[in-house]
Amino acid sequence: MSPRMKLDVSVILQKAIELIDQHGMEYLSIGSLAKELQVRPPSLYNHISGLDELKQKLAIHGIKALYERMLQEAAGRSGDEAIRALSKTYLQFVRTHPGLYEAATRFPDPEDKELQQAQQAVVNLAVKVLEVYHLKKETAVHLVRGLRSILHGFSSLEQMGGFAMSLNVDESFSLLINTFIEGIHLMAMREKDEIQSEE
Amino acid sequence: MSPRMKLDVSVILQKAIELIDQHGMEYLSIGSLAKELQVRPPSLYNHISGLDELKQKLAIHGIKALYERMLQEAAGRSGDEAIRALSKTYLQFVRTHPGLYEAATRFPDPEDKELQQAQQAVVNLAVKVLEVYHLKKETAVHLVRGLRSILHGFSSLEQMGGFAMSLNVDESFSLLINTFIEGIHLMAMREKDEIQSEE
DNA sequence: TGCAAAAACTAATTATATTAGTTAAAATGT
DNA sequence: ACATTTTAACTAATATAATTAGTTTTTGCA
Numbered sequence: 091m092s093p094r095m096k097l098d099v100s101v102i103l104q105k106a107i108e109l110i111d112q113h114g115m116e117y118l119s120i121g122s123l124a125k126e127l128q129v130r131p132p133s134l135y136n137h138i139s140g141l142d143e144l145k146q147k148l149a150i151h152g153i154k155a156l157y158e159r160m161l162q163e164a165a166g167r168s169g170d171e172a173i174r175a176l177s178k179t180y181l182q183f184v185r186t187h188p189g190l191y192e193a194a195t196r197f198p199d200p201e202d203k204e205l206q207q208a209q210q211a212v213v214n215l216a217v218k219v220l221e222v223y224h225l226k227k228e229t230a231v232h233l234v235r236g237l238r239s240i241l242h243g244f245s246s247l248e249q250m251g252g253f254a255m256s257l258n259v260d261e262s263f264s265l266l267i268n269t270f271i272e273g274i275h276l277m278a279m280r281e282k283d284e285i286q287s288e289e
Numbered sequence: 290m291s292p293r294m295k296l297d298v299s300v301i302l303q304k305a306i307e308l309i310d311q312h313g314m315e316y317l318s319i320g321s322l323a324k325e326l327q328v329r330p331p332s333l334y335n336h337i338s339g340l341d342e343l344k345q346k347l348a349i350h351g352i353k354a355l356y357e358r359m360l361q362e363a364a365g366r367s368g369d370e371a372i373r374a375l376s377k378t379y380l381q382f383v384r385t386h387p388g389l390y391e392a393a394t395r396f397p398d399p400e401d402k403e404l405q406q407a408q409q410a411v412v413n414l415a416v417k418v419l420e421v422y423h424l425k426k427e428t429a430v431h432l433v434r435g436l437r438s439i440l441h442g443f444s445s446l447e448q449m450g451g452f453a454m455s456l457n458v459d460e461s462f463s464l465l466i467n468t469f470i471e472g473i474h475l476m477a478m479r480e481k482d483e484i485q486s487e488e
Numbered sequence: 489t490g491c492a493a494a495a496a497c498t499a500a501t502t503a504t505a506t507t508a509g510t511t512a513a514a515a516t517g518t
Numbered sequence: 519a520c521a522t523t524t525t526a527a528c529t530a531a532t533a534t535a536a537t538t539a540g541t542t543t544t545t546g547c548a
């Protein structure tokens with residue numbers, strides 16, 4: 091009983107992540123987490139200010155973790171290949187960390203600066219990947235919004251059991267991403283034409 | 290005080306919807322709802338079995354309401370025009386009823402038969418709208434998954450304040466839907482070619 | 489009018505988060 | 519090694535919310 095747990099914020103976060111990836115966010119409570127860590131509930135308050143702060147930390151951690159993985163995959167790739175890699179990584183992340191992704195998207199206080207910054211980093215990465223297509227800045231932002239919608243929508247629907255039909259889910263995803271990529275090419279061509287006709 | 294509130298399930302649901310569309314799902318509690326209805330919290334248990342059942346009813350109601358509106362808009366339309374109408378209606382619904390949409394997508398027990406049936410109705414409507422393109426059954430299902438991903442993803446990101454840039458959000462949406470529609474045309478053409486080369 | 493059912497109520501119970509105040513362990517300096 | 523300070527656990531108490539039990543009031547119909 092007495093051999094003091096060596097708790098700290100990162101140990102708490104780690105255990106919380108395990109717990110939510112396994113059982114979902116609704117299972118996370120000060121009580122369930124304290125039990126996992128083999129301490130009494132009030133002990134957690136020496137490290138975090140409460141459940142809300144913990145959820146916020148999980149959200150930020152989740153977005154940063156997703157960003158790290160996407161950055162890894164984007165390195166050394168460009169264009170269509172980079173988009174496919176990023177998309178695959180995103181879906182993979184949500185499948186591996188459903189609870190953490192849930193924490194990152196459902197519960198955070200959107201006012202939080204650190205959160206906003208982490209989200210912006212993901213967006214910036216996507217913008218960068220689109221640079222090779224030489225799109226107008228505006229068009230690039232529209233397309234990044236589209237890609238995010240696709241990735242978040244598909245992942246979320248899959249997680250909530252939304253794809254009931256037996257049809258292969260990965261094929262649906264590839265098809266969707268490829269369709270989107272073809273859309274980018276169309277946009278790029280059209281803009282090139284516009285510019286030429288203006289000259 | 291005494292002139293008995295004439296409560297019933299539908300009055301409760303109606304007030305709950307007002308409450309969540311205005312303040313979000315996290316604000317919904319037996320206590321807050323009872324206060325709105327000017328009764329004591331235990332009184333609600335004469336009509337519903339508890340908060341979980343209420344949330345489930347809200348979810349089902351939400352999906353059915355969305356389906357009704359989509360059905361209205363799909364009537365008398367087909368092809369590209371129908372897809373645009375459905376998409377616009379979907380986004381409009383989420384904007385008008387953010388709390389109800391949240392209830393419909395975030396909290397329901399996915400095992401519930403009535404819920405599954407309501408969700409299936411939406412999917413079937415989308416499948417029907419795609420019929421005019423004469424796609425293979427499989428392709429149609431892939432595309433419906435794609436369209437749902439786009440609609441859910443875009444709506445959700447917008448609701449969570451995910452589109453921070455000042456760039457016009459409706460334009461992003463139109464562009465995304467139009468890109469998707471062009472993707473459908475491409476798929477349709479390819480399948481026609483395949484069939485011809487097989488003959 | 490009187491009775492049965494419905495639907496409200498008060499009071500009590502349970503679960504959870506949180507705070508207050510206490511104590512034990514660990515780390516640090518002499 | 520020992521005393522002091524700090525950290526981080528603990529127990530006990532409080533607050534809020536959901537829920538249940540049991541009671542009473544109202545309503546509608548015979």
